[in-house]
Amino acid sequence: SIEGAIFDLDGVIVDTAKYHYSAWKKLANMLGFEFTEKDNEKLKGVSRKESLEILLKIGGKENEFSRAQREELMDIKNNWYLEYIVKLTEDDILPGTKETILTLKEQGIKVGLATASKNAMLILERLKIKDLFDAIVDGTQISRAKPDPEIFLKCAQKLEVDPKKCIVFEDAAAGIKAAKLAGMFAVGVGSLDTLSEADIVVSSLAQLVKELN
Numbered sequence: 001s002i003e004g005a006i007f008d009l010d011g012v013i014v015d016t017a018k019y020h021y022s023a024w025k026k027l028a029n030m031l032g033f034e035f036t037e038k039d040n041e042k043l044k045g046v047s048r049k050e051s052l053e054i055l056l057k058i059g060g061k062e063n064e065f066s067r068a069q070r071e072e073l074m075d076i077k078n079n080w081y082l083e084y085i086v087k088l089t090e091d092d093i094l095p096g097t098k099e100t101i102l103t104l105k106e107q108g109i110k111v112g113l114a115t116a117s118k119n120a121m122l123i124l125e126r127l128k129i130k131d132l133f134d135a136i137v138d139g140t141q142i143s144r145a146k147p148d149p150e151i152f153l154k155c156a157q158k159l160e161v162d163p164k165k166c167i168v169f170e171d172a173a174a175g176i177k178a179a180k181l182a183g184m185f186a187v188g189v190g191s192l193d194t195l196s197e198a199d200i201v202v203s204s205l206a207q208l209v210k211e212l213n
């Protein structure tokens with residue numbers, strides 16, 4: 001039986017994935033190349049640093065920048081991203097999110113958040129949902145990015161729940177892989193095309209709520 005539920009943030013609870021995409025696209029254009037929505041799938045759930053590596057490779061510029069310049073590029077991208085984030089409000093919480101979390105809690109299931117984002121605390125403050133979680137693990141607390149299972153195992157540990165008794169809600173292929181490597185039940189939130197490794201796929205948490213009712 002399930003004792004813990006772990007949520008991804010970007011793309012599951014709030015649609016920041018589109019802001020990440022806009023900011024990365026702007027960076028690619030600044031560097032002189034195109035960056036498509038399909039390219040962007042490879043960045044979902046992946047750390048900022050690794051995202052930049054993937055992006056530079058797509059533009060054929062993987063050998064062009066020093067470490068210091070790469071830090072600068074990441075800062076530029078993050079500042080663009082933050083311009084969107086500071087405007088987030090409670091209305092940006094995706095439909096079905098609160099209902100899903102509250103339903104789980106009513107059943108005595110502990111609820112955690114596991115996100116690769118280093119901006120997570122800011123986002124949670126904007127959305128006013130920090131208190132909904134019994135445990136939070138963000139990008140500042142992990143050393144290995146998804147698809148490594150570290151983030152989910154750490155969250156289960158904080159929740160004091162056996163990883164095998166956890167269910168994960170994820171929108172990224174890398175996150176589904178991480179959840180499966182952690183021995184958890186993985187719910188893909190999005191499309192079957194990209195999330196085929198998940199145990200089940202729902203199009204959104206709103207759809208899940210509708211199906212459960």
Ligand code: B16
Nearest residue numbers: 009010044045048115116117118119
């Ligand atoms: P930041 P998640 C991930 O969040 C995003 O999916 C990914 O696209 C992003 O690069 C990563 O966070 C790092 O975010 O630049 O804010 O530190 O999906 O794991 O909640």
Ligand code: MG
Nearest residue numbers: 008010011171
């Ligand atoms: Mg995500």
